[in-house]
Amino acid sequence: MALLDPRRAALYHARTMLWIRITLLVCALAAAGCQSPRRAANGTPLYPYRHGQEVPPVVAVMDFENRASWAGQWNLSGGMADLLVARLMDTRKVAVLERQHLRDVLEELERQGSGHFRPEGRAQRGRLKNAQFLMRGTINDFTVIEEGSAGFWSSFLRIFGRGNRARVALTVKIYDIENGEVLAAVQSDGTVASSGGGAAISYKQVTFGGDSFFRTPLGKATEWALDRAVRRLIGALPIDFWAPRVAEVTDLREGTLVVVNGGANAGVKVGDEFCVRDLPRIVTDPVTGNVIERPAGEVVGRVRVTEVLPQSAHAKLLQGLAARGHVLDKVAVP
DSSP: OOOOOHHHHHHHHHHHHHHHHHHHHHHHHHHTSOOOOOBOTTSOBOOTTSTTOEEOOEEEEOOOEEOSOOOSSOOHHHHHHHHHHHHHHHHTSSEEEEGGGHHHHHHHHHHHHSTTSOSTTOOOTTOOOOOSEEEEEEEEEEEEEETTOOOOOTTTTEEOSSEEEEEEEEEEEEEETTTOOEEEEEEEEEEEEEEOTTOOEEOTTOOTTSTTGGGSHHHHHHHHHHHHHHHHHHHHSOOEEOOOBEEEEEEETTEEEEEESOSGGGTOOTTOEEEEEOOOOOEEOTTTOOEEEOOOOOEEEEEEEEEEOSSOEEEEEEEEOOOTTOEEEEEOOO
């Protein structure tokens, strides 16, 4: 192949670089427009501002149904629910509500609303959280059996012999409160065997869920079953990501102030610009009523962030309009 002379080679190189610059400029201009964010397979927007943290789902835990044959002084239904609540909270991946104790909270709100208490420091009504998911569990097995014996001394809560084996089996269902659908049914169990060497293990003076309880075979089996259940429950819950939205709009003398529902905690920065979109529509299947699509709303405005606070950001309305609840889509600023 004949080599190009230096002048033609230089001209060819210059033309190539020009086309590259033009292409990059066109891409930048296209990206500067209001575009919908990249979405996951389930349609969830994937925003770059969530600091790697998803929004914790809000779950309510109900008392367990006790189908085990254990006959003792423990309230297994409420006690097992309390242990599940504690372990779910330890994960820091869910917000947990205890609906079985909600009556105490409501009674306190009623007391504070009466004329007998001062108005200062009074809890505001209408601020109780709504649960998205409900967890209801069943205790299928809760037994201690003496090794080499068919006897089960549940009425005495005392096991004699050369050793014993404890087994706890649980089933926990997750319900979607919006539509009542069962999202998952998680089964978990724990079995612990210990050799007593002729010693006796007494549960009569042991408090369920206490430190001494978890040192017994039955306590260890309960701990294993709960830990496995919590891991599977967390994995079964739908993941939701933080999405920027308009929290408040205020008309000021120097312009319209738009408050964004995330700030430094969500990675929002001064100078970020967002398209303001109307609320997305919900398209349902005419036969089943299930949601099959959530088309993005129409673009109605545009804002630029001027101040970032720990949990919110202030933005200036550049054009159009904005209202509480409107969705914000990031604009790529060249």
